[in-house]
Structures are given as structure tokens and as C-alpha cells.
Amino acid sequence: MSSDDVLVSCTDAALTFGRGAQAVVAVHGADLTIRAGDRLAVVGPSGSGKSSLLHLIAGLEQPTRGTVTRAASLGPYDIGLVFQGDSLIPALNVAENTALPLVLTDRAEDEARQTALAALALVDAADLAERLPEEISGGQAQRVAAARVLAQAPRLILADEPTGRLDHATGARVLDALLTAAGHTGAALVVTTHDPAVAARLTVRRSMRDGRLLAPEEVS
Numbered sequence: 001m002s003s004d005d006v007l008v009s010c011t012d013a014a015l016t017f018g019r020g021a022q023a024v025v026a027v028h029g030a031d032l033t034i035r036a037g038d039r040l041a042v043v044g045p046s047g048s049g050k051s052s053l054l055h056l057i058a059g060l061e062q063p064t065r066g067t068v069t070r071a072a073s074l075g076p077y078d079i080g081l082v083f084q085g086d087s088l089i090p091a092l093n094v095a096e097n098t099a100l101p102l103v104l105t106d107r108a109e110d111e112a113r114q115t116a117l118a119a120l121a122l123v124d125a126a127d128l129a130e131r132l133p134e135e136i137s138g139g140q141a142q143r144v145a146a147a148r149v150l151a152q153a154p155r156l157i158l159a160d161e162p163t164g165r166l167d168h169a170t171g172a173r174v175l176d177a178l179l180t181a182a183g184h185t186g187a188a189l190v191v192t193t194h195d196p197a198v199a200a201r202l203t204v205r206r207s208m209r210d211g212r213l214l215a216p217e218e219v220s
């Protein structure tokens with residue numbers, strides 16, 4: 001695989017919150033290369049640093065040591081985020097939220113809506129299209145966030161515990177949808193999870209323990 005395929009590379013990338021006695025090292029020098037088509041699970045218990053690592057990869061946090069380099073060709077809309085917490089815009093309904101990345105990149109409104117509805121159907125959320133975020137549950141919001149990234153068709157999908165608040169069957173469906181979307185576009189997919197069954201669906205697994213990213217465990 002040529003170096004052209006490298007989307008993000010982390011070299012000894014560390015992230016520390018706070019200073020002195022209060023300092024929390026969320027990520028100790030992590031080395032990681034993400035290439036087009038990669039399917040990576042970052043597995044670890046709560047507090048092990050998985051979200052912090054994703055934030056470094058996404059550029060939402062700057063490393064306090066080491067480097068995180070993103071390919072020059074990777075624009076902001078080439079990275080799709082499915083993150084924990086409220087990421088939907090309260091004043092927009094579910095269909096509008098899902099279509100937002102497309103509208104922001106100047107896609108025609110009709111086309112954006114059709115793409116959004118198709119993406120919502122893929123995660124079994126088509127019936128939520130006209131509801132406002134305050135009218136859906138946390139688990140449903142997680143599915144909508146997944147649909148939004150499917151509609152966006154980015155080159156790198158970063159999903160932070162995308163199945164965390166979902167029952168097993170719905171979680172599997174969301175993961176199916178993310179894998180299908182990544183397969184269609186050749187995007188790289190990075191999923192954090194504490195669930196070994198979710199991790200087993202991805203090609204490479206890396207464990208995090210106390211902020212340390214362990215060596216890759218590749219599976220065929």
C-alpha cells in the first residue's frame with residue numbers, strides 16, 4: 001500500500017489534561033497509522049483514553065507531545081464523527097440534521113434530503129425523520145448520528161462507542177451500516193468500544209489500558 005493511502009499518522013502522540021499534581025495523562029505516546037480502507041477497533045474499559053485518542057485523530061485536541069499528521073487532501077468534511085453526547089442541532093429535525101453535512105457542502109436540498117432519508121432507513125430510523133432531537137431517546141440520537149455520517153460519505157469515519165447505548169440487535173445494525181458505508185466509499189473506519197463482540201467485527205483491534213495503546217492484534 002503506498003504512502004498516499006495514509007490518512008492520519010500519530011507518532012508518540014500524547015494528551016495530558018491539567019498540570020502538575022492535577023495532571024491526567026489520557027493518552028501516553030501513541031503510535032498509529034490509519035490508511036484508506038482500514039477497519040480498526042480501539043478496545044478498552046471506561047477511562048482508558050479511547051475518546052481522547054479519537055479526539056487527537058480528529059484534530060479536536062492537539063497532542064501535548066509528539067505529532068498527529070493528517071493527509072493534506074483530508075478536508076474537514078472528509079472526516080465523519082459519530083461521537084458520544086448530544087451532537088444534533090436542537091432546532092433542526094432528524095432529517096435536517098442528517099442532511100446537514102450535505103447542505104453545508106452545497107448539495108442541492110432535494111438530493112440532500114433523499115440521501116438523508118436513505119441513510120436513516122439504513123439504521124432503522126426512517127420513522128424519526130420529522131422529529132426534533134428533544135423528541136427522541138439517547139439511543140435513537142446515536143442512530144441518527146450514525147445516519148448523518150453515512151449520508152456524508154466521508155473518507156475517515158471516527159465512531160466513539162457508536163453502539164454504547166443500544167440494545168444488541170440495534171447496535172449490530174448500526175455497526176453493519178457503518179461497515180457498509182465504509183465499504184462503499186473505501187473509507188477508513190475507527191470504532192472505540194468496550195464490547196469485545198463489537199471489536200470482533202473489525203479487522204484490526206488495538207487495546208487501550210490506562211492511556212496506553214497496545215500493539216495491534218490483526219485478524220483475518
Ligand SMILES: Nc1ncnc2c1ncn2[C@@H]1O[C@H](COP(=O)(O)OP(=O)(O)OP(=O)(O)O)[C@@H](O)[C@H]1O
Pocket residue numbers: 017018024025026044045046047048049050051052053194
Ligand atoms: N477534558 C478533560 N479534562 C480532564 N480530564 C479528562 C478530560 N477528558 C478526559 N479526561 C480524563 O482522561 C482519561 C481518559 O478519558 P477518555 O474519555 O479518553 O476515556 P474513554 O476510554 O473514552 O472512557 P469512556 O469509555 O468512559 O468514554 C480519564 O481519566 C478522564 O477522566
